[in-house]
Amino acid sequence: MGQTNSSIHIEQRQNVKHAAVQASRSEIYEGPLVLVNRSNPIQQPLSPDKLQPLSIYPLLNELQDGMLLEKSCLQQLVALLEACEGIDDIVAVSGYRSKDEQEQIYASSLLENGPEYTACYVAKPGQSEHQTGLAIDVGKRDSFVDFIAPSFPDNGVYQNFKQLAAQYGFIQRYKQGKESITNISCEPWHFRYVGFPHAEIMEEMDFCLEEYIDWIRRYSYSGERFTYENDTLQVSIYYVPAEAAPSTTVPIVNCDLYRISGNNSDGFIISAYTGKGHQVCE
Structure with a gap:
């Protein structure tokens, strides 16, 4: 996958580390990757x-x-x-x-x-x-x-x-x-x-949103993560299931910037961006 025109830009790199963040249960229903259809109102x-x-x-x-x-x-x-x-x-x-x-x-x-x-x-x-x-x-x-x-x-x-x-x-x-x-x-x-790089991945793999949400569940923080890469960025993408508690501990890989989106069903999709030689910023 090659160049993209996203809202993510590159500046001088600083090593930003994240251990984990807390995501409330309501955040399952927010974000650019929420799946809305007959089964997921x-x-x-x-x-x-x-x-x-x-x-x-x-x-x-x-x-x-x-x-x-x-x-x-x-x-x-x-x-x-x-x-x-x-x-x-x-x-x-x-x-x-x-x-x-x-x-x-x-x-x-x-x-x-x-x-x-x-x-x-x-x-x-x-x-x-x-x-x-x-x-x-x-x-x-x-x-x-x-x-x-x-x-x-x-x-x-x-x-x-x-x-x-x-x-x-x-x-x-x-x-x-x-x-x-x-x-x-x-x-x-x-x-x-749906945001970057998810739209490009879906296009390349001929996935509709339902298929993509199902497919991304195979990737996890502790196991295999899906990696998207172009000339300036590497993006690690993985799924974290929501806990039964009011909030979920969401582990974040070392990166320059991360985004969390709920899937409107049962968990969160994390996109962790790392610039090649530079810091990623919005």
């Missing part, structure tokens, strides 16, 4: 302080005023749109939704499109990634944009967006051939922020 609402309005980037095109996204997701979306030169041609169709908004969208789709179509393209309230603030529907900027299934072609800047997405931490969440796992039809317009 949202357990706690997103804190408003983790959201930002798209309007802070005036060049972004919004289908509706007042759209919100999780802060890191929004930052990387803007970087991706700039990299693919799609800032003028791509419109943000739908970002963060509250449970009430998802209920309205689901009910409206049932009336307008029927139960079969709705089951394929609209998640039930409490089971929608949009409630995490980490999902963004994008579409071709046009005089009419379908809110539920926006057009997002396989050419031009739209294709560039898809090809560069993983480098900026995004995956196409619902791909053709994965319907039996995700229980959602192929959605070329729906992208999910």
Whole structure:
């Protein structure tokens, strides 16, 4: 795996060591790798302080005023749109939704499109990634944009967006051939922020998020860890199961920077970043 365009940068190295940190049980339900689907509904609402309005980037095109996204997701979306030169041609169709908004969208789709179509393209309230603030529907900027299934072609800047997405931490969440796992039809317009380097790993291994969350459980602090590497970074990735107690002791390997994400199910995924000759910083 090669170079990437992530939000992680390099500065002069300092040897930072971490023995362990305490993660509360509620943190299982937070982070860029939370798995939200029919079997893993949202357990706690997103804190408003983790959201930002798209309007802070005036060049972004919004289908509706007042759209919100999780802060890191929004930052990387803007970087991706700039990299693919799609800032003028791509419109943000739908970002963060509250449970009430998802209920309205689901009910409206049932009336307008029927139960079969709705089951394929609209998640039930409490089971929608949009409630995490980490999902963004994008579409071709046009005089009419379908809110539920926006057009997002396989050419031009739209294709560039898809090809560069993983480098900026995004995956196409619902791909053709994965319907039996995700229980959602192929959605070329729906992208999910999972962060670096997880998006690139998933793309290379052709994993949907369900498959990745299952696969990463084989890696542990005391056993084998998965290692991602490029020209400037090495990343150790492993899983720590949540304890029955109110908090879990999460061991951290020696590194320059680490991130912990819950999986919305039974534990935590740790990403430990080490720069090659330099310190990693955000």
